[in-house]
Amino acid sequence: MRALGRDRCLELLASVPVGRVVFSMRALPAIRPVNHLVDGDSVVIRSNLGGALASAATQGGGVVVAYEADVLDPDTHTGWTVVVTGTARLVLDPARQARYERLLHPWVDEEMNCVITIDCDLVTGYVLHDEVPAGTGA
Amino acid sequence: MRALGRDRCLELLASVPVGRVVFSMRALPAIRPVNHLVDGDSVVIRSNLGGALASAATQGGGVVVAYEADVLDPDTHTGWTVVVTGTARLVLDPARQARYERLLHPWVDEEMNCVITIDCDLVTGYVLHDEVPAGTGA
Numbered sequence: 001m002r003a004l005g006r007d008r009c010l011e012l013l014a015s016v017p018v019g020r021v022v023f024s025m026r027a028l029p030a031i032r033p034v035n036h037l038v039d040g041d042s043v044v045i046r047s048n049l050g051g052a053l054a055s056a057a058t059q060g061g062g063v064v065v066a067y068e069a070d071v072l073d074p075d076t077h078t079g080w081t082v083v084v085t086g087t088a089r090l091v092l093d094p095a096r097q098a099r100y101e102r103l104l105h106p107w108v109d110e111e112m113n114c115v116i117t118i119d120c121d122l123v124t125g126y127v128l129h130d131e132v133p134a135g136t137g138a
Numbered sequence: 139m140r141a142l143g144r145d146r147c148l149e150l151l152a153s154v155p156v157g158r159v160v161f162s163m164r165a166l167p168a169i170r171p172v173n174h175l176v177d178g179d180s181v182v183i184r185s186n187l188g189g190a191l192a193s194a195a196t197q198g199g200g201v202v203v204a205y206e207a208d209v210l211d212p213d214t215h216t217g218w219t220v221v222v223t224g225t226a227r228l229v230l231d232p233a234r235q236a237r238y239e240r241l242l243h244p245w246v247d248e249e250m251n252c253v254i255t256i257d258c259d260l261v262t263g264y265v266l267h268d269e270v271p272a273g274t275g276a
Contacts, residue, residue, distance in 0.1 A: 001246045017212045022160050022167040022204075029160040029167065029204040033219045066160075066167040074155045077245040081171050107215040108139050108266055128246055 001126045009082045009125035012069070014038035018107075019069030021045060021118070023088070036067070037104050042117040043067050043084055044091075046106050062087035067118050078129050086121035090114055139264045147220045147263035150207070152176035156245075157207035159183060159256075161226070174205070175242050181205050181222055181256040182229075184244050200225035205256050216267050224259035228252055 004012070013019070018035045034045045045067075065088040070081035091097045091114075100115045142150070151157070152175070160169045172183045183205075203226040208219035229235045238253045 018210050020158060020169065020206060020208075022169045024167065028202060028223055029162065030223075031158065031160045031169065031204050031206045031221055033206075033208050033210060064166060066169050068158060068169045068171075070158075070171050072156050072171060072245075083169055085166055085168075107210075 001128060004080070004082070004125035004127060006120075006123045009084075009123045010038055010041075010120065012071075012080055012125065013043065013082045013084065016069050016071060019043075019067055021047070021088075022066040022068065023063065035104065035107055036069075037100075039100075039117075041120045043120065044100050044104060045116050045118070046101070046104050046114065047116060048113055062089040064088070065118055072128070078127075080125060080127045082123070082125035084118060084120045084123050086119035088116050088118045091117055139266060142218070142220070142263035142265060144258075144261045147222075147261045148176055148179075148258065150209075150218055150263060151181065151220045151222070154207050154209060157181075157205055159185070159226075160204040160206065161201065173242065173245055174207075175238075177238075177255075179258045181258065182238050182242060183254050183256070184239070184242050184252065185254060186251055200227040202226070203256055210266070216265075218263060218265045220261070220263035222256060222258045222261050224257035226254050226256045229255055 014037070018033055020031050020033050022029065022031045024030065032047065034047050036043050036045045038044075064085065067084045068081065070079060072079035072081070091100060097115050156171055156173045158169050158171050160167065162168065170185065172185050174181050174183045176182075202223065205222045206219065208217060210217035210219070229238060235253050242253075
C-alpha cells in the first residue's frame with residue numbers, strides 16, 4: 001500500500017459517482033452507499049439518511065462523518081481507497097440547495113429530502129500495490 | 139429500493155470478496171476496505187485495523203462494528219448493498235485462527251496480525267430498482 005496526497009485523493013474521489021457515508025445511528029455504526037459530487041473542499045450527497053444525521057446536521061453544528069470511495073479489482077488485487085472525515089451539514093440555503101439538486105440525481109427512488117455537504121477536514125487514501133499507477137486497477 | 143431477506147443478504151455478501159468494516163477510532167467514524175469470507179453466521183476478516191478495534195476486541199467483550207458490501211452499476215444505477223451490524227471479536231483459538239488464515243489471504247502487503255469475526259446480529263440489504271432481479275447489476 002502507498003499513501004496518496006490530499007489532491008490526488010480528491011481527484012480520485014471525484015472520478016467515481018458513488019461512495020459510502022459512515023455515521024452513528026442510535027449509538028451504532030451505520031453505513032449507506034450514496035452517489036456524490038466533489039465541490040471544492042466538500043463532498044456533496046443527497047439522502048434521507050434517517051433522522052439521525054439530518055437532525056444532528058440541522059442543529060447548526062453539524063456532525064462528524066466519514067465518506068469512503070474505492071475502486072478495487074478482485075482479479076488483480078489492485079486499486080485505491082479514499083476516506084474523507086469531516087463535519088456533515090445540511091444545506092439550508094435555497095439557491096445552493098437548488099444548484100446541488102440540479103447537479104446530483106439520486107439513484108434510488110426514495111424521497112431524498114436532504115442535501116448534505118461533508119467538509120474534507122481529514123483526507124486519506126491508499127493505492128494497493130506500489131507497482132500500479134494510482135487510479136488504475138478497475 | 140426493495141429490502142432483502144437475511145439469507146439472501148448473506149448469500150450476496152458471500153458472493154463478493156471485499157467489503158468495508160466500519161468502526162470508531164479515537165471517537166471518530168472509521169472505515170476500511172478489507173476482503174472477507176462468510177462462515178455460517180459470521181463474517182471473517184483479517185486486518186491490523188489499528189490498535190482501536192483490536193484492543194477492544196481482545197478484551198473479551200468485543201466491539202460493535204458494521205460491515206458493508208455492495209455491487210453498484212454506475213451506468214444502470216442498479217445493484218445491491220448489504221450491511222451486517224454485530225460484535226467483532228479477535229479469533230484467539232490457534233486452530234480456528236490457522237484455518238481462517240489458510241482460507242483468507244489479505245490483498246495488501248501490510249502485516250495482518252488479527253483474524254476477526256463479526257457476528258451477523260443485524261443483517262439488512264437492499265436491491266436498487268425493483269424491476270431488477272437481486273444480485274444483478276454489475
